[in-house]
Amino acid sequence: MVMISRRNLSDSISKIIFFMSGVFSLIVVLCIFIFLVKESFPVYQDISIYDFILSAKWNPDGWSGEYYGILSLVWGTLFVTIITLIISIPLGVLTAVFLAEIAPEKVQMIFKPAIELLAGIPSVVLGFFGIVLLGPFIAKIFGLSNGLNVLNGSILLSIMVLPTIISMSEDAIIAVPKSYRDASLAMGATKLETIIKVVLPAASSGIIASIMLGMGRAIGETMAVLMACGNAPALTKSIFDSVRTLTATIAIEMGEVAFDTTHYYALFHLGLFLFIISFFINNVAQYFINKGIRHEHV
Amino acid sequence: MSTFRHKLIENSIYGLLYFCFALIILFLVIISFYIFKNSAGTLSLSFIFEYPRNGMTEGGIFPIIIGTCFVTIISAIFAIPIGISGAIYLNEYAKKSFFTNIIRLSIRNLAAVPSIVYGLFGLAIFVKTLNLGTCVLSAGLTLGLLTLPTIITASEEALKNVPAAYREGALALGLTKWQVLRTNVIPVAVPGIITGIILSISRALGETAPILFTGAAFYIPHLSLNVLDQFMALPYHLYIMSTQHHDISGVRGIAYSTAAILILITLILNIIASTIRYRYRNAFK
Numbered sequence: 001m002v003m004i005s006r007r008n009l010s011d012s013i014s015k016i017i018f019f020m021s022g023v024f025s026l027i028v029v030l031c032i033f034i035f036l037v038k039e040s041f042p043v044y045q046d047i048s049i050y051d052f053i054l055s056a057k058w059n060p061d062g063w064s065g066e067y068y069g070i071l072s073l074v075w076g077t078l079f080v081t082i083i084t085l086i087i088s089i090p091l092g093v094l095t096a097v098f099l100a101e102i103a104p105e106k107v108q109m110i111f112k113p114a115i116e117l118l119a120g121i122p123s124v125v126l127g128f129f130g131i132v133l134l135g136p137f138i139a140k141i142f143g144l145s146n147g148l149n150v151l152n153g154s155i156l157l158s159i160m161v162l163p164t165i166i167s168m169s170e171d172a173i174i175a176v177p178k179s180y181r182d183a184s185l186a187m188g189a190t191k192l193e194t195i196i197k198v199v200l201p202a203a204s205s206g207i208i209a210s211i212m213l214g215m216g217r218a219i220g221e222t223m224a225v226l227m228a229c230g231n232a233p234a235l236t237k238s239i240f241d242s243v244r245t246l247t248a249t250i251a252i253e254m255g256e257v258a259f260d261t262t263h264y265y266a267l268f269h270l271g272l273f274l275f276i277i278s279f280f281i282n283n284v285a286q287y288f289i290n291k292g293i294r295h296e297h298v
Numbered sequence: 299m300s301t302f303r304h305k306l307i308e309n310s311i312y313g314l315l316y317f318c319f320a321l322i323i324l325f326l327v328i329i330s331f332y333i334f335k336n337s338a339g340t341l342s343l344s345f346i347f348e349y350p351r352n353g354m355t356e357g358g359i360f361p362i363i364i365g366t367c368f369v370t371i372i373s374a375i376f377a378i379p380i381g382i383s384g385a386i387y388l389n390e391y392a393k394k395s396f397f398t399n400i401i402r403l404s405i406r407n408l409a410a411v412p413s414i415v416y417g418l419f420g421l422a423i424f425v426k427t428l429n430l431g432t433c434v435l436s437a438g439l440t441l442g443l444l445t446l447p448t449i450i451t452a453s454e455e456a457l458k459n460v461p462a463a464y465r466e467g468a469l470a471l472g473l474t475k476w477q478v479l480r481t482n483v484i485p486v487a488v489p490g491i492i493t494g495i496i497l498s499i500s501r502a503l504g505e506t507a508p509i510l511f512t513g514a515a516f517y518i519p520h521l522s523l524n525v526l527d528q529f530m531a532l533p534y535h536l537y538i539m540s541t542q543h544h545d546i547s548g549v550r551g552i553a554y555s556t557a558a559i560l561i562l563i564t565l566i567l568n569i570i571a572s573t574i575r576y577r578y579r580n581a582f583k
Contacts, residue, residue, distance in 0.1 A: 021382075032411065098318060098319050120504075254510070254511050282410040
């Protein structure tokens with residue numbers, strides 16, 4: 001009798017512990033959101049929302065007054081992300097096609113771990129690489145005085161984003177049922193025509209999801225862009241100019257800011273923006289992933 | 299004629315695909331080769347086991363390696379138990395419901411939160427609200443939160459791979475659910491769980507943004523093993539050595555060697571993880 005009750009007791013206790021650990025993630029996400037709001041909304045006591053969002057002048061400790069306009073920082077993030085996607089989408093999707101449809105098994109055996117390793121390189125190491133090799137290289141080729149610019153940051157970000165795009169797109173391509181390919185080939189289409197006209201459209205949901213997640217990573221990445229982009233806030237249109245992103249601004253300035261100042265609140269507000277953007281992108285990506293799964297079962 | 303053109307287009311597209319593939323391999327080779335080549339003059343055993351000297355322009359990185367290990371261990375102690383238990387809940391207990399979907403959604407979104415935002419959150423909750431100050435504990439907890447989704451996802455995957463027969467057989471013998479998990483499910487899932495843990499540790503020790511404002515220090519003259527002290531860490535050290543140090547060109551060698559050691563650690567952890575995965579890949583087939 002004692003034995004049985006102890007058995008049940010340990011069973012109930014373990015169940016409660018597992019449940020609490022499961023709920024923990026939900027609590028953390030809520031806490032992150034609440035804290036970001038709590039530490040950032042007082043910023044509107046000092047600055048109007050109009051000045052904050054629509055001004056491009058970010059100069060928190062200027063002699064002629066403090067300016068907190070995030071437009072140039074948002075543009076910095078957006079610009080670097082766009083160039084990153086222009087580089088990494090074709091490269092990533094083509095490589096995924098190569099791996100899933102063409103590459104012999106031996107190549108896959110080498111490539112899979114290599115891509116995981118690429119994903120595992122710390123971003124600070126890539127940033128360092130951008131400073132010591134890529135920067136001087138870009139400066140030399142294009143005749144610039146300084147190679148720390150949008151192009152440099154975007155190339156580094158592409159290296160970081162590619163593993164996500166390649167491995168997820170490859171999974172999506174592999175998941176396309178063999179019967180689709182067989183039907184197309186039986187109609188007399190070549191292998192390449194089958195890939196372009198049948199396989200890629202069928203895998204499009206998964207490929208779009210992989211691009212969305214890669215984009216989320218590019219927007220949220222800090223160290224590589226901090227070290228490689230030069231960090232001058234500017235509304236530039238040239239990839240050879242330096243920009244400053246949202247993440248880099250937080251990283252540079254938060255260390256020297258006193259708690260509960262306007263500057264402190266403003267930096268947390270940038271964090272809140274990043275959180276909301278990544279939340280949005282991530283869930284759109286998930287929508288596409290779910291769509292792809294449904295498609296498979298048809 | 300048209301088949302010839304067809305062939306030409308087809309071959310050039312195949313060529314393009316091979317080119318993309320080669321380019322990515324090239325990235326990896328160039329990065330590691332360049333960094334290791336340039337660390338050749340500095341990187342040695344004494345570099346690993348010496349303290350920094352002379353305003354960090356000479357000497358090694360021993361306290362920095364220890365600091366990284368210390369903060370990583372704190373994050374692991376915090377995140378591993380919660381991560382594994384969370385995975386057990388999701389795979390073994392949770393029913394298909396709206397609430398379970400919300401938890402899964404949280405985990406997915408936790409994985410997508412930018413690392414600098416984790417840094418801000420760590421600053422707001424551990425340093426400021428809980429008043430721990432900037433220290434190993436604050437930074438370790440922040441890194442722990444960051445690695446949590448990775449550990450949960452990997453552990454759940456490992457649990458999912460344990461065949462249902464393992465559970466049903468034990469349940470039929472009259473064991474409680476916890477006994478079944480303890481004796482028949484968790485031990486079988488261990489290799490997969492460990493793979494996930496190693497990869498998450500490899501990520502935690504390379505992260506810079508989350509520790510920038512939660513405890514990493516520019517320079518500390520002595521080694522402390524108090525969780526309420528600040529610490530030096532490899533990724534942060536590389537950052538300051540390459541951008542913030544007063545004599546950046548003079549300490550390039552140290553920066554290269556620090557980068558080389560970071561790559562080396564990541565490489566070793568990744569190889570261990572892949573070896574475990576490879577070895578247990580077909581365990582249930």
